[in-house]
Amino acid sequence: MDKLLRCFLIFLVSGQFLSAQADYISWEFRGGNLLNNPDGTSTGPGPEPAGLDVADIPSTPITFGRLQSAVLGDLDGDDDLDFISGSQGGTVHYYENDGTPTAPNWVAASIPTLDTLWIDRDNPFRNQNRPQLVDIDNDDDLDLFIGTDYDYEGDRNNDILFYRNVGTPETPVFEYVPNGIPGLNDIEVAEFPGLGFVDLDNDTDLDLVALGSDKLTYFLNTGDPENPVFERQSEADSPWSDEDAYTNMDVPVPVFEDFDKDGDFDMFFMIDTGFVRWIENIGTVTEPQFDDPQLLFNGELTRGEIGSFATIDFGDVNGDGLKDAILGSFNVARFAWFRQVPVCVAPSTPVVTATPVTCEGETSTITISGDLNIASTWSIYTDSCGGTLLGTTTTNTSTFEVTPTAPGTTYYIRGEDGDLACIDESTAICVEITIPVNAIDDPTFGYPDTNYCSNDSNPSPAITGTTGGTFSSTSGLSIDPDTGVIDIANSTPNTYTVTYTTNGTCPDSSDQEITIIQQDDATFNYTDSSYCSNDSNPTPTITGTTGGTFSSTSGLSIDPDTGVIDLANSTPNVYTVTYTTSGTCPNSSDQEITIIQQDDATFSYTDSSYCSDDSNPAPTITGSTGGTFNSTSGLSIDPDTGIIDLATSTPATYTVIYTTNGTCTNSSDQEITIIQQDNATFNYTSNSYCSNDANPTPTITGTSGGTFSTPMGLSIDPDTGVIDITNSTPDTYTVTYTTSGICPNSSNQEITILQQEDATFSYTANSYCSNESNPVPAITGTTGGTFSADSGLSIDLNTGVIDLADSTPDTYTITYTTAGLCPNSSSVEITIHPLPNVAIENDSSTISVNSLEGATYQWINCDTDSPVASETNASFTISENGSYAVDITINGCTNRSECVTINIANSLSDFKLYPNPSEGMIHVTLPSVIDIAIYNNHGRKVFETTNTSIDISTLKSGVYFMKIETSEGTTIRKLVRN
Incomplete structure (x- = not known):
């Protein structure tokens, strides 16, 4: 119930029926304003207006004067109920109760994080919100939920928004949680849903019921009270037989109360026309079931009408212990509150039963069945009716656990109404029930002592309680189960719990702690039985009982507390050392110790350092002979004689140790250095x-x-x-x-x-025309080398011969490199001159070639293979038909064109070439075409055909020359490829 009391719900219901009420409850209009009150004297402000008739109801463009809900909750920690309300404009408003817990008075007030809430500011006309207060995370302050058609970002995809209270119960701070509560974020429920939180399955966490758009939706909480997780339930799994049976409400808010005191929660809401209805839960505490019909209320709430799209919430606002009702209306905005008026219907005589018990300490369950009516509790007493109050229950049928005492306890049960004064408790019916019970056996016993030595007599217990029981103990103690006599000799020394258990109808047991103490263990030992006089002083190890004392025969110097022997101050001899414990059961033990004089290990070498090629040195032993020699690693030494093998020893500094082999060995050392012969590598x-x-x-x-x-x-x-x-x-x-x-x-x-090789070589000239004979170099230095040159020059790498025809005209550096052990190289510069490009163009009487800077020209009569006198220009006017060519010379390199036949008086004058320039098809108009050839700017033929329509799209952009041969002669024209 404490959980439910922290769930303060909003109620905006549209088109639903509220459930009927018990005959011991009535309602009376007290304050605020109603639209219609046919059962009362007025529609407002009422005898206790409580501020609701003059509350500051905003009428700004934000709210449009429509505050459609009232949700109760103590938001300032002063033990009275305040309330909040949503609005049509998407805002939330706070009304503080500045009255008292018995006389409410609500005034508009401020909570900063509520004042700033404004859901979807761009759509104020249909932006109703349904705020709800509930402690959803069980941290003792009220959190805020809002049912809306718009999420915080203004999208219509989130019907339930969550604001966690990160403040305190006295100063709430509501912080928006974008991810919401698991199972409730980014879901479509209904248009502006009303939210009701209640523990419907009695598992201590809050489930959720959402009403809106003429439909009910049920969410089961599968988490826990601190970490809720909601799962939307199908209608088949819902406690409501028909979730679509709410067509008389559009935007309601469900509220859950147990006004009929049957132990489960019923659902309360308001329909669109402004009236209260409820539906009874006909299921159980853990398996609710809600069915039609929608029932009426009693008293003035039966027909009291507040206005359209209204809500209801319940809470004790006047401090009389009964929950009152507060209503909120959507249009016009108004609030009203109704006091719950008790109707004095006495409780029925309850039927009381109890589960039987056998022994004291067992729990019996008392079951009370009856009608509480106006009574608020079934009260359970002992001693008399109204005597010692054990507790109360609050539902018609309820249970209560008791623990009767022997020989039996009588319990008294009656219905009580607290401070309502409807029931005269002095004359009220009180039902008695007596629960008999047996007394528990007395298991008292004891041993004479709690501690026993392992050599003591076996102790027997004295039983002063119920005899005839059995004895037992923790493992390790040898005990007679019938008599309890302890066999000390066969028991492991330890501390035990001895238990005596009676065997009556109601057995009991008691314990006594017994400790078996082992006789002291005087075991000790030294690591050896004999010691040399120069050994470290030996300390005994006591493996038995510590804290004893040591003693010995005369001549041995020993510490009586620690047993440490002072060897240096002891006379070499044989001694008996005795250790005696000092515990409850003392004990002693002996060990024989011999003190022996130490050997003399004196020796020496003639020198402290030796070269690796010196003679092997031998030591002189002046002390006890017959010992052994050893040294640090790397020195080759004879262990018996100590002779050092220098040749096989690693040069370094070593410590040579001589150790005697007597009973009390001794050792001495000398440092020897082996010096390595220098390394001349x-x-x-x-x-x-x-x-x-x-x-x-x-x-x-x-x-x-x-x-x-x-x-x-x-x-x-x-x-x-x-x-x-x-x-x-x-x-x-x-x-x-x-x-x-x-x-x-x-x-x-x-x-x-x-000596370095000679790489001298040369060519006969420094420049060549590309049509000359290939030049060969003369090597005057070391032969057998290789040639190399810049890219573009075709040269034989072994001979240096230049292939002028395959070389690109340019200036090159040619390098000759010898191939001997001491190679050398030299270079010469060679220039290859290109032949001038020759392409003749004729227009029947005049022929011409491309004009080149620095070139000289000579026209040739191909018929006689002789120069045409005085014709040394780039063009030549023909005076007689024939075949002609031209020689062009640049940089001393001459190139001759092809011969062109000129026939002035023929059809070549009708020649046409179009389009020109072109990037695709060209056409030649000339009769009797035998052959057409196209040359690039270097005089190289790139295309040949006999067709007069030619596709030149495959040629690169540039200037070309077309040679057309006909039966009447040959002509050449310039062609441009775009």
Whole structure:
């Protein structure tokens, strides 16, 4: 019920019927305004207006004066009920109760995070919202839900918005949660749904019922009270037999109360015409079932009409312990409240039963069945009716658990109405029920002591309670189950719980703790039975009972508390050491200890350092002989004689240890250093160098700081070994490197100095025409090398012969590189001149060629193969028919065109070429065409045909020349490809 009392619901119902009420409840209009009140004296403001008749109802363009709901809740923590309301414009408004818990007075007030709410500001005319207050996360403050057709971002895809209260019960702060509550976010429920939260399946969390658009939708909470998760239920799984049976309401808000006191929640709402209706839950506490009809209320709420699209909520606003009703209307905006008026219908005589119990301490369930009517509780007493109150129940049929005492307890049950004063409790019917019960056995027993040594006599318990029971204990204790006698010798020393259990009708048991103490364990030991006089002082290990004392025969110096033997101050001899415990059961044990004098391990070598090629040194032993030698790793030493094998030892510093082999061995050491003969390793990067190479520097991988030497002819730096190649005579030399350490050493490397090869070569000329004979180079230096040149020059890499015809005219650098041990290279520059491009164009009497800068021209009579006198221009006017060509010379390179036959008096004058320029088809108009050839700007034929319609789309853009041969002669025309 506490959960439900925290669920304060909005009620905006349209077109539904509210359920009928019990005959002990009536309702009376108290304050606010009604549209019609045929059962009362007025429609407002009423005898207790409570501020509702003068409440500041906004009539701004935001709300349009329409506040369509009233939702009760204590929003300022002052123990009276405030309320909030939605509006047509998408806003939420707060009305604070500044009266008292018994005399409400509501005034418009401010909660900042409510004042700023405005759902879908762009659509104010149909933007009703249905706010609802409920503690959905069980944190003792009220959260806010809003049923709307618009989400917070203004989209029509989210009917339920959630605002978590991140403030306190006294100062709420409502924070929008974009993801909402699991199962309720981004869902379509109804247009402006009203929301009712209630625990319909009695699982301690709140389920949800949504009403709107003439339809009911049920959401089951499958989470927990702190973390709700809602699952939309199908109509088949819904407690409502017909979820579409709400056509008399458009935008209602469902409310759930148990006014009929049958232990389950019924549903209350308002229909579109402004009247209250309810539907009875005919199911159970865990399996609700709601069926028609929609029932009427009692009293003035039966026909009290507040206006269209109204809502209702319930709460005790006048402090009389009964829930009152507050109504809100959509159009026009008005509020009203009704007091619940008790009707004094006495409770019926209840039928009381109880489950039987056998022994004291068992629980019996009392079941009370009857009609409470005006009574608010069934009260359960002991001693007398009205004596000691054990508790109450609040539903007609209810249960109550009791624990009777022997030989039995009588319980008294009657209906009570609290402060309503309808029931005279002094004369009210009180039903008695007596529950008999047996007393529990007395299991009292005891042993004489709680602690026993393992060698004590076996103890027996004294039973002062109910005899004839049995004894038991935790594992390890040997005990007689009938007598309780403990067999100490066969019990493991430990602490045990001994339990005595009676065997009567109502058995009981009691415990006593018993400790079996083991006789002290005096076990101890030293790590050895004998010690040398120079050993570390030995400490005994006590594996038994600690805290005892040590003693020994005379001559041994021993600590009586720790047992540590002072070897240096003890006389070498044989002793008996005794350890005696000091516990409850003391014990002692002995160990024999012998003290032995230590050996003398003195020895020495003649020197402390040796070269690796010295004679092997032997030590002199001046102490106890017969011991063994060893050293740190790397020294080759004879373990019996101590002779060091220098040749097989790794040069380093070692510690040689001589250890005697007596009973009390001793050892001494001497540091010996083995010095390695110097490492004269060195090398040059190569065994031979050319006379033009960089001066080589040797790498000394052995001992540095030595000197270099060589025979005459090689110039070498004696300190660094750098060879001055330029000043050295080409020859083969032996270079020697000699170290300068304690044990010097030397090594050699053979070095050869080679003379660099001669790469001289030349061509007969520096430039050539592309139609000349291929030039061959003359190599005057070292032969057998290879040639290379810039890209575009066709050259034989082995001979250097240039293929002028296959080379692109240009200037090139040709390099010749020898192939010997000391290669060399040289280069010459060669220019290849192109032949001038020749293409003749004729217009019957005059022929011409392309004009080239720096060119000279000479026209040729092809019939006589001789120059035409004085014709040295780019054009030539023909005086007689014949065959003609032209020689063009540039840079000393001459090129001749093809011969063109000229017949002035023939049909060539009718020649037509169109379109020109063109990028596709061209057409030639000329009779008796034998052949058509097209040449590029370099005089190379790129196309040939006998057709007079030609597709030139495959040619690249540029200038071309067309040669047309007919039966009457040949003509040439310029052609442009776009």
